[in-house]
Amino acid sequence: MIHDTVWLISATLMGLLAVAFIFVHARSHERVNDYAPLQKRAYRLRTVLFWVLVFTLGPAMLYTLTDLPYGSAKAGASGGGVQVIEAVGHQWRWELDRTEVKAGEPVEFRVTSADVNHGFGIYDANLRLIAQTQAMPGYTNRLRHTFPAEGTYRVLCMEYCGLVHHNMIVEIKVVKP
Ligand SMILES: [Cu+2]
Known part of the structure; x- marks a missing residue:
């Protein structure tokens, strides 16, 4: 059961990654001369992603730590x-x-x-x-x-x-x- 779930999550992430690569490849032929707005957008996205990671993975990490040590918990x-x-x-x-x-x-x-x-x-x-x-x-x-x-x-x-x-x-x- 857990294997199926893990497989599903992995397949989804691999799919998303593949889509990202295809997207980048498709856009790679466009010529851009002014990078400033692009850079601004990328930095904003980076900041958003940083906080998303902090607020999702942070609590997840604390939650999984509560199981330690595994032996005594069981x-x-x-x-x-x-x-x-x-x-x-x-x-x-x-x-x-x-x-x-x-x-x-x-x-x-x-x-x-x-x-x-x-x-x-x-x-x-x-x-x-x-x-x-x-x-x-x-x-x-x-x-x-x-x-x-x-x-x-x-x-x-x-x-x-x-x-x-x-x-x-x-x-x-x-x-x-
Ligand atoms: Cu043997």
Whole structure:
């Protein structure tokens, strides 16, 4: 959904930019000898644009800052504690210390590897990727995700790690809180 919106906004802005280029190109053949009035108009436009930006982007910036820091905002919103899943990648299986979590409450995956690099990808029932991080030996990556709906999710390895890489699948059950 958000991707569609972002795509629409980007396409619109790109379109406007293209129109501006076409406009400039079309007008570029005109000969102008007196630049003074043109300059005056351009400076006025620049001043207007400056204040438009200050009054639109300024409040937008302040508004988005209220979400910081992201981690504590998410954990605090639910009221409940964070559900922690310790995940270790092995050639060729996932080892999770729990496979059932509650929907609507944040889950923190602490992801590492016992051997080589693996990719820790969480997929929904339609095999759509919803969150991912890397499983690295000697390092623990923290991935926070809140499952909005109950259901069966799957963790698949996203990084080719050897012969039986395709076998690295484990299910996570997300249940009603
Ligand atoms: Cu793999």
